[in-house]
Amino acid sequence: MAAAKHDAESLQRDRTTAQDVHLQVHAEFHAWKDKMVVDTFKRLGNARTSPFSFAAHAFRMPRAASEPLPTPPPKPEDRDAELLIWEWNYDADGKPDAGRAIPMTVVALPPETFGEHPRYQYCTPASRNENARMLDNKDAPFAPYPEDPAFPRDAYLRTFNDVQWVSDQRDPDAEVVEYETVRRLHIEHGFSAARIDHIMLMSGFTPLRKTNESGLLWAVGQRDLPPVIWGDGLPSSSKPQLPPHFAEEDYPDSNDVFTQVNTGVSKFCPNLNCLTHNCHVHIDADWLSLTPAFALTRPRLTSAELPAAVHGPHPGCGNDCFSLIHENDMEDDGLANVPLDHLAVLGSLFKAVPDASPCDLAVICKMRCRDVFRHRRDTIDDAEIISSPPLTKKKKPKVKKHKxxxxxxxxxxxxxxxxxxxxxxxxxxxxxxxxxxxxxxxxxxDCLRRWEGCNSTCRKTRSCRRSSKCKCRLAGRECDPELCVVCDARDTQTHFPDDVPAAAVGGKCTNVALQRGTFKNIVVRKSKYGLGAFAAEDISMGDVLGEYVGELLDNVDERVGHREIIQKHSKLNYCFGMGGVPADKDGKGGAPETTVDAQWLGNPTRFLNDSKPKKPNCVAEEFRVNGELRLAIRALKSVKMGGELTLSYGERYWEQGQEAEKGRSGVAVKTGNHKQRNK
Ligand SMILES: C[S@@+](CC[C@H](N)C(=O)[O-])C[C@H]1O[C@@H](n2cnc3c(N)ncnc32)[C@H](O)[C@@H]1O
Structure with a gap:
C-alpha cells in the first residue's frame, strides 16, 4: 500500500517536472522564433547587395506619413513616349536619389493577339504509370476550384472520409518543442526513456518510438531541425544530445542488420526490370509487399567441414586465408580488437547465410577471415549441426508440357x-x-510455364516487325531484353518505322519502344477542342509517339467518385481503359482490367483529341511489358511536322459522357476495345 502511494507520488512529481520543462521549452522556443522572424524581415529590408535588394526597394516605405515621396525629375525630351516608368534608388540611410524616368512606347496590339488561353488542368509530368493511392477516398489533399462558386465543393469533399489539412498534420514547431523537452528530461533530470514515454503518453504526446519507423524520435531523425537558440543563449547543436539508440530497448532488433534488411527488402519492387523503392506499379494495390523476407537459415556445415566445403583445396583469399591456418594457431588470434558493431553485423549475416565463405563475410564486415571463422566457431555449435537431420534432395515432380x-x-x-x-x-x-x-x-x-521470348519465331527475320510472326508481338507483349536473344532486344538502339525495308532492320528488334522510350516529339498547342497534341517533327506510319501514362485505377467506385465530379465540372476526361474483356464491335459491353487516368499525372499524349467525324491518325495499343500492362500511342499514317495528332475515343466515350452528365457513376467502365477511351 505504502509502495503504491510512493509510486503515485513519484509519478506526480515527475509529471510536474515534465510539465514545467515543457512550458519552459515552449516559451523559449517562441521567444526565439518571434525574434528570428523579425530579424529575418529586417535583414531583407536592409539588404543592398543580396538578391533580395529588389525586395528592399519594394518594401521601403516613407519613414513617416509626413515624409513626402521624392519629386519626379522633369519629363525627358522624348516626346514620343506615351508612358514613363519612374525609378528611384535609396541610399543606406533610406534617402532617395534624384531618380530617372524610363520611357516606354505603348504599342496597340489587335485583340486576337492575346486571345483567351484554353482551359488547362494542372498535371504532374510523368514518364511512367503510378498506382492511384490506395484509400484514395481517405483524405482530400486539397479543395479544387476554390474561387469557382459553380464547383460542388461540398459534394466533392463528401466523397472523402476526411480532409488532409485538418486530420493529418503534425505541427513541426510542436515536434521541436517535444524533442527538446525529452532531451532536457533525460540529460538534465535523469529521466529514463520508459519514464518519459509514460508521462508523455499520459499528457497526449507522441510516443518516443511506436515502431522502428514511427514515433517522435524517428520523425525527428528524418528532418533537419531549425537552429534554435534556447533561453541560455546556446544553440541546440552545442548541447549534449540524446544517446544514439535512446528508447530502443523495446525494439531490440531494430539495430540488427538482418531485421533492417528485411524491413527494407519489403519496400523494393521485386520486378527485376524495376527494383524501384516503394514501386507504385508492381506492388499491388493494397500495398502488400511482394518481396518475401529472408528467412533464418540453419547452418549445415561444422567448423571442420567449412574450409573444404567453401574453398575446396584452394585458399579462399590468399596466403593469409583462414583455411590455411591450423585451428591451434588460430587460438592466438584474438577477436578482442574487432569493433562490436562489426561483430553485430557478422552475427546478423550468420542468421541468413551461416555457411557462406568466411572470406566473403570478412569483406562485408571489414574483418579478417580468420576472425570471422573463429567467431562462427564460438557462436555456432557444431553439436547441433551434427544432430540435425541430413538434407535430402527432393525429386522434382515431372510436369507434362501438353498439360x-x-x-x-x-x-x-x-x-x-x-x-x-x-x-x-x-x-x-x-x-x-x-x-x-x-x-x-x-x-x-526451368519451370515450363515461363514465357520464353520470341526466339522460336524470329530467328530468321530478327526484327519483330508488326507484320512478322513474332511470338511476343502476337501475344501483345514487348520483347524482353533478357529473353529475346535472336532479335537482340537488349541492344537495339533505334526505332524503325513500318516503311523501312525489312532487310535494313534485320537483327534489330522493333518491339521495345516502350521500354526504350524511343518516342517522337510532341507539342501541346491550341486546337479546336481546347488544347491538342501536335507533331513537332515529321512522323512516319508505325512510329510510336509516346506512352499514355497516368494513375492506375482498379475500378473500385470509392476511388473514383471524386474524379468523376472533377471530370463533370471541367468537362475534361483523361481516362483510358486497358485490358480485361473487350467490348463488342459496336463498343458495347466489356469491362477493363485497369483504367489509366491522366487527370493529375501524365504527359503530352493526354492531349490527343478525338478525330470525329474524320478518321484518326493515331491509335492506342496495349502491350504487356515485363508483366505490366502499358499503352503505346502509334501513328496510323505519316503526319507532317505541325499536324494535329488524333485518336478515336469510340462511341462509348461520348455515350457515357452523357450518362455521367445525368449523374450516373462509372468512370472506369470498359473502353470499347483497347483503341477506345474510357469514360
Ligand atoms: C483527353 S482530353 C483531350 C485534351 C483536351 N482537349 C484538353 O484541352 O485538355 C479529352 C477532352 O477533350 C475534349 N475533346 C476532345 N476531342 C473532342 C472532340 N472531337 N469534340 C469535342 N470535344 C473534344 C473533351 O472535353 C474531352 O473530354
Whole structure:
C-alpha cells in the first residue's frame, strides 16, 4: 500500500517536472522564433547587395506619413513616349536619389493577339504509370476550384472520409518543442526513456518510438531541425544530445542488420526490370509487399567441414586465408580488437547465410577471415549441426508440357512466390489464373510455364516487325531484353518505322519502344477542342509517339467518385481503359482490367483529341511489358511536322459522357476495345 502511494507520488512529481520543462521549452522556443522572424524581415529590408535588394526597394516605405515621396525629375525630351516608368534608388540611410524616368512606347496590339488561353488542368509530368493511392477516398489533399462558386465543393469533399489539412498534420514547431523537452528530461533530470514515454503518453504526446519507423524520435531523425537558440543563449547543436539508440530497448532488433534488411527488402519492387523503392506499379494495390523476407537459415556445415566445403583445396583469399591456418594457431588470434558493431553485423549475416565463405563475410564486415571463422566457431555449435537431420534432395515432380494451359494474353504482374513447382497444390497464382510465369517469378528457372521470348519465331527475320510472326508481338507483349536473344532486344538502339525495308532492320528488334522510350516529339498547342497534341517533327506510319501514362485505377467506385465530379465540372476526361474483356464491335459491353487516368499525372499524349467525324491518325495499343500492362500511342499514317495528332475515343466515350452528365457513376467502365477511351 505504502509502495503504491510512493509510486503515485513519484509519478506526480515527475509529471510536474515534465510539465514545467515543457512550458519552459515552449516559451523559449517562441521567444526565439518571434525574434528570428523579425530579424529575418529586417535583414531583407536592409539588404543592398543580396538578391533580395529588389525586395528592399519594394518594401521601403516613407519613414513617416509626413515624409513626402521624392519629386519626379522633369519629363525627358522624348516626346514620343506615351508612358514613363519612374525609378528611384535609396541610399543606406533610406534617402532617395534624384531618380530617372524610363520611357516606354505603348504599342496597340489587335485583340486576337492575346486571345483567351484554353482551359488547362494542372498535371504532374510523368514518364511512367503510378498506382492511384490506395484509400484514395481517405483524405482530400486539397479543395479544387476554390474561387469557382459553380464547383460542388461540398459534394466533392463528401466523397472523402476526411480532409488532409485538418486530420493529418503534425505541427513541426510542436515536434521541436517535444524533442527538446525529452532531451532536457533525460540529460538534465535523469529521466529514463520508459519514464518519459509514460508521462508523455499520459499528457497526449507522441510516443518516443511506436515502431522502428514511427514515433517522435524517428520523425525527428528524418528532418533537419531549425537552429534554435534556447533561453541560455546556446544553440541546440552545442548541447549534449540524446544517446544514439535512446528508447530502443523495446525494439531490440531494430539495430540488427538482418531485421533492417528485411524491413527494407519489403519496400523494393521485386520486378527485376524495376527494383524501384516503394514501386507504385508492381506492388499491388493494397500495398502488400511482394518481396518475401529472408528467412533464418540453419547452418549445415561444422567448423571442420567449412574450409573444404567453401574453398575446396584452394585458399579462399590468399596466403593469409583462414583455411590455411591450423585451428591451434588460430587460438592466438584474438577477436578482442574487432569493433562490436562489426561483430553485430557478422552475427546478423550468420542468421541468413551461416555457411557462406568466411572470406566473403570478412569483406562485408571489414574483418579478417580468420576472425570471422573463429567467431562462427564460438557462436555456432557444431553439436547441433551434427544432430540435425541430413538434407535430402527432393525429386522434382515431372510436369507434362501438353498439360499446360494458358489464358489469353494476360501475364502476371505479381510474380509467383511459393515453394515447389507451379501447381494448384502450391497455391501458384500464375497456375490458377492460367498465366505464363514471368522472369521475376520465384519458381525454378526451368519451370515450363515461363514465357520464353520470341526466339522460336524470329530467328530468321530478327526484327519483330508488326507484320512478322513474332511470338511476343502476337501475344501483345514487348520483347524482353533478357529473353529475346535472336532479335537482340537488349541492344537495339533505334526505332524503325513500318516503311523501312525489312532487310535494313534485320537483327534489330522493333518491339521495345516502350521500354526504350524511343518516342517522337510532341507539342501541346491550341486546337479546336481546347488544347491538342501536335507533331513537332515529321512522323512516319508505325512510329510510336509516346506512352499514355497516368494513375492506375482498379475500378473500385470509392476511388473514383471524386474524379468523376472533377471530370463533370471541367468537362475534361483523361481516362483510358486497358485490358480485361473487350467490348463488342459496336463498343458495347466489356469491362477493363485497369483504367489509366491522366487527370493529375501524365504527359503530352493526354492531349490527343478525338478525330470525329474524320478518321484518326493515331491509335492506342496495349502491350504487356515485363508483366505490366502499358499503352503505346502509334501513328496510323505519316503526319507532317505541325499536324494535329488524333485518336478515336469510340462511341462509348461520348455515350457515357452523357450518362455521367445525368449523374450516373462509372468512370472506369470498359473502353470499347483497347483503341477506345474510357469514360
Ligand atoms: C483527353 S482530353 C483531350 C485534351 C483536351 N482537349 C484538353 O484541352 O485538355 C479529352 C477532352 O477533350 C475534349 N475533346 C476532345 N476531342 C473532342 C472532340 N472531337 N469534340 C469535342 N470535344 C473534344 C473533351 O472535353 C474531352 O473530354
Amino acid at each position: 499446360l494451359e494458358f489464358w489469353g494474353k494476360d501475364s502476371a504482374i505479381t510474380p509467383c512466390v511459393h515453394p515447389g513447382p507451379c501447381s494448384d497444390a502450391t497455391l501458384c497464382e500464375c497456375f490458377r489464373r492460367k498465366l505464363h510465369c514471368e522472369r521475376n517469378c520465384r519458381c525454378a528457372k
